[in-house]
Amino acid sequence: MPPAHPFDDDKLKEECGIFGVVGVADAANFVALGLHALQHRGQEAGGIVVHDSDAGFNSARRFGYVRDNFTSHKVMETLPGPIGIGHVRYSTAGTKGATAIRDVQPFFGEFAMGGAAIAHNGNITNADSLRKELIERGSIFQSSSDSECIIHLMARSMQRNIPDRMEDALRRVEGAFSVVAMTRTKLIGVRDPLGVRPLVLGKLGDGYALSSETCALDIVGAEFVREIKPGEMVVITEKGVESHFPFRPAKSRFCIFEHVYFSRPDSILGGRSVYETRENIGRELAKENPVEADLVCPVPDSGTPAAIGYSLESGIPYAMGIIRNQYMGRTFIEPTEQIRNMGVRLKLNVNRALIRGKRVILVDDSVVRGTTSRKIKEMILDAGAAEVHFRIASPPTAWPCFYGVDTPQREKLLAATMSEDEMRDHLGVDSLKFISLDGLYRAVGEAKGRDPSAPAYCDACFSGEYPVEPADMLDKGFKMKTAAE
Structure with missing residues (x-):
C-alpha cells in the first residue's frame, strides 16, 4: 500500500470521523454518504457495520476513499438493514501499511446479550496500560488500535446490557473519545467529560443520525437537532432518544483546532459557523499583524476563509494567487523519487x-514542520513576487496532540525548536506572524481572550497545557511543559 498522503505530510491530521443512523431503510447507504462528507477527517480507510x-x-x-469503496451495488447489497455505523480514519495509534486492515473500524464484539459495534474518534491516553492489563487477564487483541480496548473492557464488564457495559468500559478510559456504537436495535453516542472531540445529533425522517460534524447531516438530508454534550450518553431507538450523564462532571475543553482547520467550513460548532469563525480569525490576524502589501492570497484550501477575513479587515485585495489541482487525490500514483521531489x-x-x-501576503492555517511553507514561498518567488509575507491563522504549534490528532514528535515541530524570528529566517520570507492565543480565543467567541486559569478550549498543541495527562506518553519519556517554558 503506497503512502496515503505523500504530497500532504505537513499538516496536522484529524484521526477519524464517525457516523451512524437508525430507523431508516438501507442504513448503509446513508452511512456511506455521511462518511463521504467526513472524508476530510480520515482518508486512509473506512468501514461500515450494519444489522x-x-x-x-x-x-x-x-x-x-469512501467513493471508491462504498458506492458499488456489489458491496452495498451485502450491507442490509435499518441501523448502521461507519468510520473513516487516518492511522496514528496503530500500525500502518498493508497489514493494518485489522485496525480499520468499526470494531465488533459478540456478547452474551448480543453483538455490538463501536467507532471511536479520539485517542485513549492510557491505552498501553489497559492493553497490558487486559492481555494479562486473557484478552486476545485482533488489532493494534487503542480503540479495541473499549470492546475488551465491555466484554469483562458484569453489567447486564450493552449500554451499561459501555458506560462501565468508558469509565476506565482516559483521554478523548467521541463514540458511535450500535446493537441490533440501538444506536449509541457518547462524548468524554471534557468534550474534546465533536459529536452531533440529527433527525432523519422517522429515524436519527449521529455524526462528527453537521456537514454530514446536511448530505443525508437530516435536520440538526443539537450537539451531544460533554460527558453525555444517548441511546437511540426507533422510539426516540434517551439521554443521561454517566461520568463525573468536568469543565468542557473542546479542541480549538477544530475551529482552525479540522472541521469543514460548512459545519456548525457550538452554534457558530466554522466559516465565519475562520473569517473572524483572519480579521484578528490582520489587526494584530498588519503589513503593507498588494495582495492577500490563501494557501488553498484551508487558508481561504482566514485570507478573506484578513483582506476585509486590512483593505488589501484578496486574490487567488495559488491554484489548487482539485483532481490530484491522495492515491494519485505510486510516486517515484523524481515525482516526489x-x-x-x-x-x-x-x-x-x-x-x-x-x-504578497500568504495566509495559511498552521505551520507544522515548515517543509510545505518553504516550497510554497519558493514557488511564489519563482513567479516574480517582490515580497512574501506569511500570516498564520493559528498560534505556533509547539506541542504534540495526544487526543486523536496525527502530530509529529515534538522535536519535529518547527515552533518547538525555533523562535518566530528563527522560523522566518528558516522559511526565507520577508515576515512571518502568527495570531496570538488570545486573538484566537477572541475569534471563536471569547471576548476577553484566553483565561489562563480556566481555558475554555483544549489548546495543548499551542500552550503545552494538557487537560488530561498523557499517561502512556509519559511512560515513554515525554516531558511535560515546565514552569520555565
Whole structure:
C-alpha cells in the first residue's frame, strides 16, 4: 500500500470521523454518504457495520476513499438493514501499511446479550496500560488500535446490557473519545467529560443520525437537532432518544483546532459557523499583524476563509494567487523519487500573471514542520513576487496532540525548536506572524481572550497545557511543559 498522503505530510491530521443512523431503510447507504462528507477527517480507510433482522450483523472495511469503496451495488447489497455505523480514519495509534486492515473500524464484539459495534474518534491516553492489563487477564487483541480496548473492557464488564457495559468500559478510559456504537436495535453516542472531540445529533425522517460534524447531516438530508454534550450518553431507538450523564462532571475543553482547520467550513460548532469563525480569525490576524502589501492570497484550501477575513479587515485585495489541482487525490500514483521531489507543485500552482511584481501576503492555517511553507514561498518567488509575507491563522504549534490528532514528535515541530524570528529566517520570507492565543480565543467567541486559569478550549498543541495527562506518553519519556517554558 503506497503512502496515503505523500504530497500532504505537513499538516496536522484529524484521526477519524464517525457516523451512524437508525430507523431508516438501507442504513448503509446513508452511512456511506455521511462518511463521504467526513472524508476530510480520515482518508486512509473506512468501514461500515450494519444489522438486519434476517441477515444479522454484516460489515465491510476497505483502504482508500469512501467513493471508491462504498458506492458499488456489489458491496452495498451485502450491507442490509435499518441501523448502521461507519468510520473513516487516518492511522496514528496503530500500525500502518498493508497489514493494518485489522485496525480499520468499526470494531465488533459478540456478547452474551448480543453483538455490538463501536467507532471511536479520539485517542485513549492510557491505552498501553489497559492493553497490558487486559492481555494479562486473557484478552486476545485482533488489532493494534487503542480503540479495541473499549470492546475488551465491555466484554469483562458484569453489567447486564450493552449500554451499561459501555458506560462501565468508558469509565476506565482516559483521554478523548467521541463514540458511535450500535446493537441490533440501538444506536449509541457518547462524548468524554471534557468534550474534546465533536459529536452531533440529527433527525432523519422517522429515524436519527449521529455524526462528527453537521456537514454530514446536511448530505443525508437530516435536520440538526443539537450537539451531544460533554460527558453525555444517548441511546437511540426507533422510539426516540434517551439521554443521561454517566461520568463525573468536568469543565468542557473542546479542541480549538477544530475551529482552525479540522472541521469543514460548512459545519456548525457550538452554534457558530466554522466559516465565519475562520473569517473572524483572519480579521484578528490582520489587526494584530498588519503589513503593507498588494495582495492577500490563501494557501488553498484551508487558508481561504482566514485570507478573506484578513483582506476585509486590512483593505488589501484578496486574490487567488495559488491554484489548487482539485483532481490530484491522495492515491494519485505510486510516486517515484523524481515525482516526489516535485512536491507541492503537483498539488498547487502559482497564478504567475497575478503574482509578478507584487508584495504578497500568504495566509495559511498552521505551520507544522515548515517543509510545505518553504516550497510554497519558493514557488511564489519563482513567479516574480517582490515580497512574501506569511500570516498564520493559528498560534505556533509547539506541542504534540495526544487526543486523536496525527502530530509529529515534538522535536519535529518547527515552533518547538525555533523562535518566530528563527522560523522566518528558516522559511526565507520577508515576515512571518502568527495570531496570538488570545486573538484566537477572541475569534471563536471569547471576548476577553484566553483565561489562563480556566481555558475554555483544549489548546495543548499551542500552550503545552494538557487537560488530561498523557499517561502512556509519559511512560515513554515525554516531558511535560515546565514552569520555565
